[in-house]
Amino acid sequence: QVQLVESGGGLVQAGGSLRLSCAASGRSVSSYGLGWFRQAPGKEREFVAAIVWSGDSTYYADSVKGRFTISRDNAKNTVHLQMDSLKPEDTAVYYCAADTYGMGSTMEYEYDSWGQGTQVTVSS
Secondary structure (H helix, E strand, C coil), rough: CCCEEEEECCEECCCCEEEEEEEEEECCCCEEEEEEEECCCCCCCCEEECCCCCCCCEEEEEEEEEEEEEECCCCCCCEEEECCCCCHHHHHHEEEEECCCCCCCCCCCHHHHECCEEEEEEEC
């Protein structure tokens, strides 16, 4: 079983940046797809970004495309989410997840392991 721990959340003004990190332990995730999801108050959890096991392909929700960048460091068993030009509507709890198929799915049900989440709050 993979354990995932997110960090890097916080309070930032609109237009600012944050970098989220997710550290995996328990086993190597170098063959896993890794993704980020978020859940705003009163809303369903939604896909944000994903990266395939090799790092060669990435996927983004339309709402964050061009502003967020997902990356991974297989040697350090970590995945990152660089968030630039943040907007108040980006406010949510952000979760990282790992999928054993390695394909970096946009669908929640494809993911086997989840972190506990980190709060991101963007003020206007």
